[in-house]
Structures are given as C-alpha cells and as structure tokens.
Amino acid sequence: MSIKEDIEKVEEKVEKIEKQSYAMEFLSDYKKTNIRLFIIILVILTMWFATIGYLVYILNDIGTITTTQEVKDIDTIGGNVVNGDVNG
Numbered sequence: 001m002s003i004k005e006d007i008e009k010v011e012e013k014v015e016k017i018e019k020q021s022y023a024m025e026f027l028s029d030y031k032k033t034n035i036r037l038f039i040i041i042l043v044i045l046t047m048w049f050a051t052i053g054y055l056v057y058i059l060n061d062i063g064t065i066t067t068t069q070e071v072k073d074i075d076t077i078g079g080n081v082v083n084g085d086v087n088g
Contacts, residue, residue, distance in 0.1 A: 018024055
C-alpha cells in the first residue's frame, strides 16, 4: 500500500463521517423545511391577493344596473304616429 491510497481511504472515511453527522443532517433538514415553508407562504399570499382582488371586483360591480331597451321601428309596427302615440 502506498501513502496515496491511504490518504484516499482516510478522505473517504472523513466524507462518510461528515455525511452521517447529526449537525449536517440537521442543516439539510432545516434547509428543506425552509424551502417548504417559503413555498407555502407564497401560495397563501397568492391566494390572499386573488381573494382581495375578486372582492374588490365584486364590490365595484354592486350598484351598477344594466338595462336593455328594445327599440322598434315605427314602420315595422304598422301604425301611424298621431300626437306622439303609436296607433293613436
């Protein structure tokens, strides 16, 4: 065995120990949890803004009355206009 092989074995063991350490495990779990919480907060904020936007849209629509008016041509009615009355 050469010194180079021994050094490689020691480095592999150190990497294995670092991967198994509780601190590294805790940090990786903490990072995953932070990412999940960030995504959840973004989804909640997006839903909240959508709800507020829809509420503003609905509240702006209250009180507006849309009416339709049917207009008939006098010639198609078949009557005469006398003093402003149709078929007078």
